[in-house]
Amino acid sequence: MLIGLMLRLLGEHRAAVWAIIVLQVVQTAGNLLLPTLNASIIDDGILANQPGVILGLGGWMLVLTAVQAAAALAAGYLGADVAMKIGHRLRRELFAQVQAMSSQEIGTFGAPSLVTRATNDVQQIQTFAVLVFTMLAAAPVMGIGGIILAIQQNAALSSVVIVIVPVLVLIMYLIVRRLIPLYRQGQALIDGITRILREQIIGANVIRGFVRQKHEVARFTEANRRLTSNNLQSALLVAGMLPMIMIVVNLSSVAVVWFGGQLIGSGNMEVGALTALIAYILQILLAIMMAMYVFSTAPRAAVCAERIQAVLDVTPALAVPAVPGPAGAGQAATASAPVPTIAVPAIAEPAAGSGGGVEFSHVWFAYPGAESPVLADISFTAGPGTTTAIIGATGSGKTTLLNLLPRFLNATSGEIRLGGADIRKLPADRLRERISVVPQHSYLFSGTVAGNLRMAAPGATEDDLWRALRLAQAEDFVRLLPDGLHAAVAQGGAGLSGGQRQRLCIARAMLRTADLYLFDDSFSALDYATEAAVTRALEPVLAAATVLMVAERIPTIMGADLILVLDEGRLVAQGTHTELLVSSPTYREIAESQLALDEQP
């Protein structure tokens, strides 16, 4: 997985990667030549009393060192540059993928894990790439070159390497085998701690309100302890590797000096040759250590690569297939739901000027892994220029039904038509351009009031923005903000009241001229008078469009052309207010209970 991912990412940096390899070869070759020059200085210069040789070879050593330093610098710079670009690309790919994923798909990973994958995991891959460029590229040249040059100095003494290498490889194998599960567990623990932190920051007031600080501190402390313990275990293993290697390396140096000393004593070896041989053996061992270090970090990078690839491998269920497959393609998880599925027709252009009439025909929907469908066999028609209200108990599937239209969720079976065209045949963006949504939870983004409104219509003028604010009864409070349209809005709209946020969301939706407007309980935070003012203002603007609105309050919906009554995912009745009062016991029950509440003193 790691190799596959790296090869794919390095594809567009081939020239830079080759340059890094060449530069590493140059700098390592320089490293390898230095002991031979040094041996010549000792044997042919110092011992032979030849100052000219010492100066000449010393000069070459200086030149070589300069070249080596320049190559190392250039390789380091290029390596870091390519690694950062890999990280940049991975983050971009992950971001685009998360944008394309449906809420169910995001839910399977969890938002905190996706954040860790796009930050920490990418960082691990980046760090690994730097190590590969700096160490792994140099290690083979250094190791193989060192062996050749060591044998050249003395073949018999060089055989010490044959003993050491398997010992070092065994040490590395044992440690890496233990590291892999630890790193895998470590990344999951980071996900966990991110999730707890996120919940505690977002839900700070709930925690304080229920005086649960102690419990939350204990929860965080436990997660923190487990992460620390995991990190300590892996750090200890990596740290323990170095002394073990050093023991093996030092013992081998002692052996070389011992046997080399005897060879010099018997006149079978020069002093310079022994110094060079020791230097080469150290270089061979250094090469092995570098490779071992890279391999000891590889398991963490491999785990991260696996986690990143798992996200990238998701085929977003909402992506419009080039050649459409069966319903729910890319939505494998829904296959287990006990609902029928049908084939998707081929992509076709929607009928031009067909308006925004909505038609549901035997639509079913089940969340992935759910035992029973949330929506069952829903059929209704909402003509252009009409308002259709959806009412039902909490959890009856109202939001789910609305979410099917812009394909935030894909129907498991059945057909939904907008303006006569099957919505699965339309590219998601084109479909969504025809729809304007006021979501149940009024979410605003960090920026300004104008920036938030222009999400719906980037080209809107300030006059347009004020007009939309006026429709949503939001003009007055925005005028009172210190910078008006340019007042800062915090993430999520913190700093604004629920009603203010809701009115800004309504204004945002009103900026878009759409065929279909979806209001999901969009007046719930408004008082009766404001709600009545908003609906009055919206009426002429929405006259030609199709409006689908979820609402809890009977007065909000009683003027609707069609009211759908949902009960546990089933459409139990449809009609106008007057019709339903007669024909639907469920509707009558809702109406009577609200009336009773309203009449209470």
Ligand SMILES: Nc1ncnc2c1ncn2[C@@H]1O[C@H](COP(=O)(O)OP(=O)(O)OP(=O)(O)O)[C@@H](O)[C@H]1O
């Ligand atoms: N992401 C999800 N995964 C699994 N089940 C879900 C998910 N979202 C909602 N549900 C379930 O689907 C059912 C319908 O939810 P939905 O939000 O559509 O109801 P609703 O009628 O809009 O409720 P409310 O009036 O409380 O907003 C509920 O039983 C809920 O538990």
